[in-house]
Amino acid sequence: MITSIVNGEEAGVVSPLDRGLLYGDGVFETLAIRDGRPCYWSLHMARLREGCRRIGLQASDEALLREEAERLAGPVGRGVLKLVITRGEGGRGYQVPDTARPTRIVQLHPWPEYPPGCAETGVATRLCHTRLGCNPVLAGMKHLNRMEQVLARQEWDDPDIREGLMQDRDGNLVEGIMSNLFLVKDDLLVTPDLSQCGVAGISRSVVLELAENINLQSRVRHVSLDELMQADEILLTNSIIGIWPVIAVDARGYRKGPITRRLQELLARRKTEGGTWRR
Amino acid sequence: MITSIVNGEEAGVVSPLDRGLLYGDGVFETLAIRDGRPCYWSLHMARLREGCRRIGLQASDEALLREEAERLAGPVGRGVLKLVITRGEGGRGYQVPDTARPTRIVQLHPWPEYPPGCAETGVATRLCHTRLGCNPVLAGMKHLNRMEQVLARQEWDDPDIREGLMQDRDGNLVEGIMSNLFLVKDDLLVTPDLSQCGVAGISRSVVLELAENINLQSRVRHVSLDELMQADEILLTNSIIGIWPVIAVDARGYRKGPITRRLQELLARRKTEGGTWRR
Numbered sequence: 001m002i003t004s005i006v007n008g009e010e011a012g013v014v015s016p017l018d019r020g021l022l023y024g025d026g027v028f029e030t031l032a033i034r035d036g037r038p039c040y041w042s043l044h045m046a047r048l049r050e051g052c053r054r055i056g057l058q059a060s061d062e063a064l065l066r067e068e069a070e071r072l073a074g075p076v077g078r079g080v081l082k083l084v085i086t087r088g089e090g091g092r093g094y095q096v097p098d099t100a101r102p103t104r105i106v107q108l109h110p111w112p113e114y115p116p117g118c119a120e121t122g123v124a125t126r127l128c129h130t131r132l133g134c135n136p137v138l139a140g141m142k143h144l145n146r147m148e149q150v151l152a153r154q155e156w157d158d159p160d161i162r163e164g165l166m167q168d169r170d171g172n173l174v175e176g177i178m179s180n181l182f183l184v185k186d187d188l189l190v191t192p193d194l195s196q197c198g199v200a201g202i203s204r205s206v207v208l209e210l211a212e213n214i215n216l217q218s219r220v221r222h223v224s225l226d227e228l229m230q231a232d233e234i235l236l237t238n239s240i241i242g243i244w245p246v247i248a249v250d251a252r253g254y255r256k257g258p259i260t261r262r263l264q265e266l267l268a269r270r271k272t273e274g275g276t277w278r279r
Numbered sequence: 280m281i282t283s284i285v286n287g288e289e290a291g292v293v294s295p296l297d298r299g300l301l302y303g304d305g306v307f308e309t310l311a312i313r314d315g316r317p318c319y320w321s322l323h324m325a326r327l328r329e330g331c332r333r334i335g336l337q338a339s340d341e342a343l344l345r346e347e348a349e350r351l352a353g354p355v356g357r358g359v360l361k362l363v364i365t366r367g368e369g370g371r372g373y374q375v376p377d378t379a380r381p382t383r384i385v386q387l388h389p390w391p392e393y394p395p396g397c398a399e400t401g402v403a404t405r406l407c408h409t410r411l412g413c414n415p416v417l418a419g420m421k422h423l424n425r426m427e428q429v430l431a432r433q434e435w436d437d438p439d440i441r442e443g444l445m446q447d448r449d450g451n452l453v454e455g456i457m458s459n460l461f462l463v464k465d466d467l468l469v470t471p472d473l474s475q476c477g478v479a480g481i482s483r484s485v486v487l488e489l490a491e492n493i494n495l496q497s498r499v500r501h502v503s504l505d506e507l508m509q510a511d512e513i514l515l516t517n518s519i520i521g522i523w524p525v526i527a528v529d530a531r532g533y534r535k536g537p538i539t540r541r542l543q544e545l546l547a548r549r550k551t552e553g554g555t556w557r558r
Contacts, residue, residue, distance in 0.1 A: 013292035023425035024303030133412030145424035146302035
C-alpha cells in the first residue's frame, strides 16, 4: 500500500492546477527506510534545499517534513520514502505567480523486493538508445522533468535486465536510468561528470567519500563508451539498491570485482550507523 | 475563475501518484476559444495524438474530450482551453505499470487581456540566458517537462518585456518561451528547425501554410543570433496571441513590417472561418 501526506493532509490530493503536474516544476528525493529510520536524511535534505534554491522555490520547513515522514514511515521497518516539493498552484503560463505556495508531498512506498542476487552476483544491463539532453541549469538536480528516463525505461521489458545505461548527446556515459554509474580500471574508481546532465545521487557522493576513506583513488570526469567496455568492474548505486555490480552491458560480460565487494561492505556498515528521526 | 474536469469529474483532483506530477509523463494542448468555439480543434487533436504515440501513451477518446471541452467552454465567448493527458497513476519507478490508465484533464482558463498594442504595435523581448537542451526524442512535442521554460521566465519581471527568446546549446535561436519565432529577411520567411528541441506550435504550422498560399517563400532551418540581429521583421506566434510583431530584442529595435501585417490579416480571416464543437 502507498500512502501520501499532501500539505499535511493524510490521503491528500493534488490540484489539477499544480505546476508540478503542468510543468514538472519541482524537485524530489527518494530515501531508504531501514529499521524504521531514514538513511542519510541530512544529505537528502541538503540536496533538496539546493534543488529548491536552484529553481527559486521556497524550501520546505525541514522539521515539518521530518515529522510527516516519521508519521508515515516510523511504524514500518523497511520502506521507500518519497518527498516531492512543487511550485504549487498557478494559473496558466510559465511565470511563477506571487501567490504560489509550494506543495509538499510525503509518500511511503513498499520496499522493492529485488532478488538478493542483484547485489550479490550482479545485474545485467543494457545501453539505452534514448540519450540525455545537456543543460547545466538542470544538471545534477533531482527535478520532476523525467521524460527521458521514462522513454529510456520503455525500451525493454525483459525483467532480467535490471537497468539501462544512458549516454549524453555526445556519447559520454552519464548514469543509469535510476542509478549512478561507476567503473573501476586499474584500481582507479571513475564516475561520470554530471555538470551537463544527470542526477547527482546521494549514494554516489557516499561512495566517493568511502573511496577516499580507504585511499582508493577516484575521478569524476567524462566516461566514453570505450572506457566502459574496457572496465575491470562496473557498479551502480542508488539509495534503495545500495551498490549493484554489473555483470553485463548488452552482450558484453563483466565480473564482480574486489573493489565493488569492498565498497559494498563499507556501505553496508555505514548504512547501519546513521539515521534517527530526531536529532 | 478556472475550472477543471478530471477524468470526467467536474472540480476533480489529481492523485499524488500521478506520473504526470512525478515525472512530467504526459502531453498537453492549449487552444483558443473564440465566439464560444475552439480554434483549430482538429490540428490540436492531431498533435495530441502524435504526442501520445511518441511517448507510448494510449490516446484519449476525442469525442469524449470534445464533449468535456464543450461542457466547460461552450457557455463562454472567449477563453483558453487546456487539455492535459498524463500516463496516470503508477507506483514508484520509471517503468510504466501495465495497470496505468491515462489521466484526462480539461481546463478552462480566462482569456489573458494583453494590451491591444501587443498585436498592433509589437512587443519588446529579451534573449534568455537559459538555453534549451537538445533531444530529438522530445523535440517538437508539447510534453509536460517544462522546467527550462519556467527557469527562463524567471529571468526577468519587467512587465513591458512580453517574451523571452531561447537558444539551444549551440547558440541557434529556437523559439520564444511561450511562442514560436519567425523572422523575415529580404522577403523570405524563416522559422527555426525544431528537430532537436522546441515545441512545434499549431499557429506556426498555420502561418507556414498561409505563407505558401500567398507564394511567400519560407524556410525551416537553423537560425543564428546574427541572422536574428539582421532581420527585417521578427514575429512571434501562438494559439492565444496569434501573431505579435517584435519591436525589440534587448536593446536592439525592429519595426513591424509589411509581411507581418499581411500574415496577421490572413490569420485573423482564417481564425474566423473554422471551429465548431460538432462536425
